[in-house]
Amino acid sequence: xxxxxxxxxxxxxxxxxxxxxxxxxxxxxxxxxxxxxxxxxxxxxxxxxxxxxxxxxxxxxxxxxxxxxxxxxxxxxxxxxxxxxxxxxxxxxxxxxxxxxxxxxxxxxxxxxxxxxxxxxxxxxxxxxxxxxxxxxxxxxxxxxxxxxxxxxxxxxxxxxxxxxxxxxxxxxxxxxxxxxxxxxxxxxxxxxxxxxxxxxxxxxxxxxxxxxxxxxxxxxxxxxxxxxxxxxxxxxxxxxxxxxxxxxxxxxxxxxxxxxxxxxxxxxxxxxxxxxxxxxxxxxxxxxxxxxxxxxxxxxxxxxxxxxxxxxxxxxxxxxxxxxxxxxxxxxxxxxxxxxxxxxxxxxxxxxxxxxxxxxxxxxxxxxxxxxxxxxx
Numbered sequence: 001x002x003x004x005x006x007x008x009x010x011x012x013x014x015x016x017x018x019x020x021x022x023x024x025x026x027x028x029x030x031x032x033x034x035x036x037x038x039x040x041x042x043x044x045x046x047x048x049x050x051x052x053x054x055x056x057x058x059x060x061x062x063x064x065x066x067x068x069x070x071x072x073x074x075x076x077x078x079x080x081x082x083x084x085x086x087x088x089x090x091x092x093x094x095x096x097x098x099x100x101x102x103x104x105x106x107x108x109x110x111x112x113x114x115x116x117x118x119x120x121x122x123x124x125x126x127x128x129x130x131x132x133x134x135x136x137x138x139x140x141x142x143x144x145x146x147x148x149x150x151x152x153x154x155x156x157x158x159x160x161x162x163x164x165x166x167x168x169x170x171x172x173x174x175x176x177x178x179x180x181x182x183x184x185x186x187x188x189x190x191x192x193x194x195x196x197x198x199x200x201x202x203x204x205x206x207x208x209x210x211x212x213x214x215x216x217x218x219x220x221x222x223x224x225x226x227x228x229x230x231x232x233x234x235x236x237x238x239x240x241x242x243x244x245x246x247x248x249x250x251x252x253x254x255x256x257x258x259x260x261x262x263x264x265x266x267x268x269x270x271x272x273x274x275x276x277x278x279x280x281x282x283x284x285x286x287x288x289x290x291x292x293x294x295x296x297x298x299x300x301x302x303x304x305x306x307x308x309x310x311x312x313x314x315x316x317x318x319x320x321x322x323x324x325x326x327x328x329x330x331x332x333x334x335x336x337x338x339x340x341x342x343x344x345x346x347x348x349x350x351x352x353x354x355x356x357x358x359x360x361x362x363x364x365x366x367x368x369x370x371x372x373x374x375x376x377x378x
Contacts, residue, residue, distance in 0.1 A: 010142040147251055
């Protein structure tokens with residue numbers, strides 16, 4: 001194999017494979033020589049991505065499930081969220097990997113090599129366990145490096161999810177729960193969500209926003225209690241278990257290592273700092289990168305701005321979470337109680353104007369957020 005390529009994609013996860021698909025959609029890039037590197041053959045359900053999205057995507061045909069209504073519960077408020085024009089989508093990783101790799105196999109200009117990546121150099125050289133490759137551009141999602149600067153916030157979204165199968169038809173596929181805060185918060189931001197596939201099978205997940213992780217038994221106990229006391233499951237089988245940790249930080253994560261090495265996915269700051277949602281943001285940014293490549297532009301052209309208002313908003317919220325002066329569940333409860341769901345999702349999707357931003361701010365506990373905002377600015 002020729003060891004030189006136009007593009008090397010280091011890491012075959014959500015970001016790497018999504019970028020590969022968007023490159024394949026660009027006719028002017030069909031002659032580019034592309035290499036995808038990953039230590040593992042992607043063929044397992046190692047994670048589930050849940051995300052809201054207005055637009056269609058290449059993966060709509062392989063969704064595990066999707067909804068245009070979601071339920072929200074807090075200690076003092078419950079409602080049905082009608083989220084049109086958004087849909088809340090659930091995608092299993094095995095389906096995603098299979099779909100992407102089938103497309104890649106059909107192409108003549110992409111090679112997938114199973115290799116353990118040891119280092120990526122600024123000149124576009126990628127050193128693997130047994131081979132070395134060179135790319136004009138290297139798109140890195142394999143190595144995530146998040147600096148820790150004094151004054152920045154570093155929380156984590158951590159979760160354990162069970163795919164719960166009941167012998168009785170207890171779940172309603174039309175009643176997914178986006179957030180249920182009616183559980184012990186223990187001084188953090190903690191919620192359950194329930195996404196039914198059908199009447200017998202649902203993903204039940206326990207999620208926490210905090211600065212430290214829990215012991216394994218704590219996640220297990222919380223899920224058992226919720227299944228028993230809230231979902232009223234007398235008996236059930238756990239078909240699959242998943243666990244994850246996602247950074248929630250306002251650190252300025254480097255978009256590049258050099259002109260040749262572009263960071264993507266979590267490594268490129270594609271994770272939404274205030275929510276931990278990543279998959280939908282990966283789609284927007286990777287589609288834009290592919291479009292830039294097709295126009296012979298810098299891959300990151302149009303993806304950065306001198307002032308990112310949403311990073312400021314995220315920083316303010318992370319400060320509120322960190323200082324714990326106001327219950328986190330009340331923040332979400334007030335947003336959904338006072339605003340149309342579409343407005344909240346537009347804001348979280350980073351698709352609002354200043355007038356809408358002000359409406360969102362006015363729906364929160366103004367003294368708490370104003371104090372946090374002043375600290376962030378000054």
